Amino acid sequence: MRVPFNKPHFTGREAFHISEAAHIGQLAGNGHYTHLCQDFFEERYGFRKALLTTSCTDALELAALVLDIKPGDEVIMPAYTFVSTANAFALRGAKIVFADSNPLNPNLDAGSIEPLITKNTRALVVVHYGGIACDMKAVMEIAARHQLYVVEDAAQCVDAFYNDVALGSIGHLAAFSFHETKNITSGEGGMLVINDALLIERAEIAREKGTNRSAFARGDVQKYEWVGLGSSFLPNELTAAFLYGQLEHLDIIQENRLEVWRKYQRQLAPLEEKGYISLPYVPEYASHNAHLFYLLTGSQQVRDGLLTHLAGNGVHAVFHYLALHRSPYFIEKHDGRKLPNADRYEETLIRLPFYFGLTDEDAALVCEAITSFFE
Numbered sequence: 571m572r573v574p575f576n577k578p579h580f581t582g583r584e585a586f587h588i589s590e591a592a593h594i595g596q597l598a599g600n601g602h603y604t605h606l607c608q609d610f611f612e613e614r615y616g617f618r619k620a621l622l623t624t625s626c627t628d629a630l631e632l633a634a635l636v637l638d639i640k641p642g643d644e645v646i647m648p649a650y651t652f653v654s655t656a657n658a659f660a661l662r663g664a665k666i667v668f669a670d671s672n673p674l675n676p677n678l679d680a681g682s683i684e685p686l687i688t689k690n691t692r693a694l695v696v697v698h699y700g701g702i703a704c705d706m707k708a709v710m711e712i713a714a715r716h717q718l719y720v721v722e723d724a725a726q727c728v729d730a731f732y733n734d735v736a737l738g739s740i741g742h743l744a745a746f747s748f749h750e751t752k753n754i755t756s757g758e759g760g761m762l763v764i765n766d767a768l769l770i771e772r773a774e775i776a777r778e779k780g781t782n783r784s785a786f787a788r789g790d791v792q793k794y795e796w797v798g799l800g801s802s803f804l805p806n807e808l809t810a811a812f813l814y815g816q817l818e819h820l821d822i823i824q825e826n827r828l829e830v831w832r833k834y835q836r837q838l839a840p841l842e843e844k845g846y847i848s849l850p851y852v853p854e855y856a857s858h859n860a861h862l863f864y865l866l867t868g869s870q871q872v873r874d875g876l877l878t879h880l881a882g883n884g885v886h887a888v889f890h891y892l893a894l895h896r897s898p899y900f901i902e903k904h905d906g907r908k909l910p911n912a913d914r915y916e917e918t919l920i921r922l923p924f925y926f927g928l929t930d931e932d933a934a935l936v937c938e939a940i941t942s943f944f945e
């Protein structure tokens with residue numbers, strides 16, 4: 571296709587840091603580059619503790635372990651999200667309780683949370699779709715009132731903010747992704763952020779196969795032993811070195827992506843005014859990070875027709891997510907509540923090609939193809 575959906579961006583610094591890591595000679599994790607990356611995130615965004623992981627999926631599984639989620643526990647989250655958000659907690663035997671998205675954007679409808687809370691509810695998981703913040707004031711107030719943990723699925727949220735507070739710094743825990751489709755990438759990769767000081771030690775142990783190896787490496791204990799449940803969530807130093815090569819260019823990457831986002835916004839605004847499509851709704855409190863650009867059509871039929879039309883014009887746009895409450899794995903487990911907004915996003919949302927360096931010509935080609943479909 572003339573305009574692909576995604577193109578991973580290389581800053582040109584990655585190979586230097588990988589060869590540096592090889593030269594230093596520690597290839598396993600938790601070395602020089604792991605710490606450089608973690609320090610970068612902690613200092614820049616005010617995260618209490620950042621721990622690199624092998625993926626965001628792993629960071630979410632680690633979060634469920636850290637919170638000691640058990641069979642019988644209930645975890646509330648949006649149905650309109652990626653599988654990993656729910657799968658991480660289902661793996662620990664939790665009952666997943668899906669909430670609806672709000673009518674204005676795919677984020678969780680904070681007003682729908684409280685009726686879902688029972689005496690078994692342990693955690694709320696929010697997903698900031700497209701790096702656009704959820705209503706975190708409302709979410710944190712509900713959590714405090716019911717003594718629930720909040721986990722931010724911040725997979726899409728590097729350099730995105732709620733008012734002037736970084737996403738990922740608000741919940742007790744937050745999970746980030748460095749998958750190749752995200753703003754900052756190491757191919758596969760992730761990070762767990764721990765903002766609740768009481769959870770840090772358990773997170774370090776669970777990330778290191780249930781051992782206190784992190785404390786041992788710091789010289790805090792004389793030997794390392796099996797002290798809890800865990801698994802292998804630690805990425806190697808080569809992955810961290812690649813990631814650091816990306817972080818060095820974070821501001822350049824973000825500036826470029828925001829420019830691409832504004833190009834789409836500007837050129838598609840006339841179609842929104844005419845009522846053909848809806849463009850992303852960004853609340854006053856959200857400063858997004860141009861992770862993706864989506865639009866909504868009036869119906870699934872129009873959406874599917876538009877995708878075919880775009881493909882015919884060399885534009886690779888995609889739809890997602892298939893709402894999890896209706897998924898083959900979950901449909902029998904769901905309590906049958908209707909989630910009309912989640913259904914609507916599943917049926918009418920399109921993601922446009924989006925990557926660093928998307929040219930003016932290609933953005934114009936995408937927007938002209940969309941315009942020609944409607945007019």
Ligand SMILES: *Cc1c(COP(=O)(O)O)cnc(C)c1O
Pocket residue numbers: 625626627628651652654655697723725726746747748749758759760
């Ligand atoms: C990308 C993504 C994930 C999974 O990230 P991986 O690093 O690929 O495991 C989870 N949740 C959301 C919302 C995502 O966008």
